Amino acid sequence: MSTELFFLSALMLCPAIFLYTRIKDETEARIFKNARGEKIPYRSYTPPISGKRRKYPVILFFHGSLERGSDNLKQMSYGIRELINYSKARNKPVFILAPQCSKREEWVKLSYSGKSHKMTDKPTNALKLALELLDDTVKREPIDARRVYVVGLSMGAFAVWDAIERRPGYFAAAIPICGGGDISKAGSLVKIPIWAFHGKLDEVVAVRRSRNMIDAIRKKGGSPCYTEYPEGEHDSWVMTFKNIKVFDWLLKQRKKQGKRVTRERSF
Helix, strand or coil: CCHHHHHHHHHHHHHHHHHHHHHHHHCEEEEEECCCCCEEEEEEECCCCCCCCCCEEEEEEECCHHHCCCCCCHHHCCCHHHHHHHHHHCCCCCEEEEECCCCCCCCCCCCCCCCCCCCCCCCCHHHHHHHHHHHHHHHHCCEEEEEEEEEEECHHHHHHHHHHHHCCCCCCEEEEECCCCCHHHHHHHCCCCEEEEEECCCCCCCCHHHHHHHHHHHHCCCCCEEEEECCCCCCCHHHHHHCHHHHHHHHHCCCCCCCCCCCCCCC
């Protein structure tokens, strides 16, 4: 490699290195272990906490397929930086949980290029552990149970749809970006605030996956929000996370006091 090419490559890597350095400084790498000894790595962001009685929202964040691994860092590539910046700039403290799926697993077992899929009886091990991590955090930390949110992109967007279909009534709001769910379960989602995003030109996950879910929920009487980027491709999360109105909307959502919480019972 020539000297010029070497330095050009180094310069291109600088933004990523700087991002990961800041993420490491502002988040904590942890391992969640359940009662059966099963483990999943995750990074957590803890906001400044003031007052013993104050409770805070929490966001469960599902990464995409390329961020799988065991380094407990790649899952922070998209969205987390923007969420932390937003939280600080707007003085809206929020807990963030970002579990990492291993390379040999998936959040949801399906063909991502397929036209549709049916939800399995039980979640994948990775999704099960992510939800158990969320439950454990809600118990341990000063979390407002009325403000538990779930966000995900690509493979992680399928996880969002799967999670809210397995736990109707549990989440206060959901943001799936270029994913899809089981349309036969749409009736269970009519009461949860959802804002889905997709790029019209997406060649990895067909745009019909989001369209079909939104149409199915609306036919059942729900009113989910949907944004489709006319020139957007598979990386539509980049535009989404640049829009602070998305975060404004998310953190405004609250479940009504006393509303029954339903948890998935297969694990």
